[in-house]
Amino acid sequence: MAGPFYFAVATYVLMLAAFYWHRVRLFHIPVMVSVMLFDLLMPVYLVLTRDWQRRLLEEGDILSFGVWMHFGLIITLYVLYAIQVHTALGVLRPGDRDVAPLRRDHRAQGVGILLARALVIVTGAVLFEPVTDS
Numbered sequence: 001m002a003g004p005f006y007f008a009v010a011t012y013v014l015m016l017a018a019f020y021w022h023r024v025r026l027f028h029i030p031v032m033v034s035v036m037l038f039d040l041l042m043p044v045y046l047v048l049t050r051d052w053q054r055r056l057l058e059e060g061d062i063l064s065f066g067v068w069m070h071f072g073l074i075i076t077l078y079v080l081y082a083i084q085v086h087t088a089l090g091v092l093r094p095g096d097r098d099v100a101p102l103r104r105d106h107r108a109q110g111v112g113i114l115l116a117r118a119l120v121i122v123t124g125a126v127l128f129e130p131v132t133d134s
């Protein structure tokens with residue numbers, strides 16, 4: 001089923017909108033938090049609904065370049081998310097810190113996140129295999 005792929009693309013479009021309308025905090029923050037949760041839960045969903053033992057071990061996909069590239073990009077994305085939340089909290093609660101560098105970092109990392117997430121979706125699509133009953 002290619003459903004998860006189309007759903008991920010839809011969340012990407014939503015993320016682009018939240019990136020563009022970053023000043024509308026009531027839109028930006030809930031969308032970004034939801035997309036992050038979606039990205040954290042998607043691997044759980046796929047592990048529960050796919051026959052990974054057959055795919056990775058029996059068919060030997062675990063040694064394929066594509067799988068490791070996809071995996072590495074996901075880890076990169078999670079690390080970027082953690083740093084992004086950190087700078088976001090800084091922007092929201094700056095204390096006596098200057099908020100300008102935090103915003104600059106948040107924006108620069110945001111561009112990195114858009115790139116990494118696009119690559120995660122593309123490499124995921126390359127690995128896509130239709131689910132069959134047999």
Ligand code: HEM
Binds near residue numbers: 015
């Ligand atoms: C937990 C997740 C996030 C929170 C809580 C958050 C929070 C914020 C806040 C409070 C601002 C300042 C808004 C303002 O101008 O008043 C902001 C700006 C921004 N955010 Fe986020 N954000 C999150 C995730 C992301 C992600 C994932 C991206 C990119 C994909 C992103 C991209 C941006 C950009 C480009 C700005 C504008 C920075 C600037 O130039 O001032 N944010 N965010």
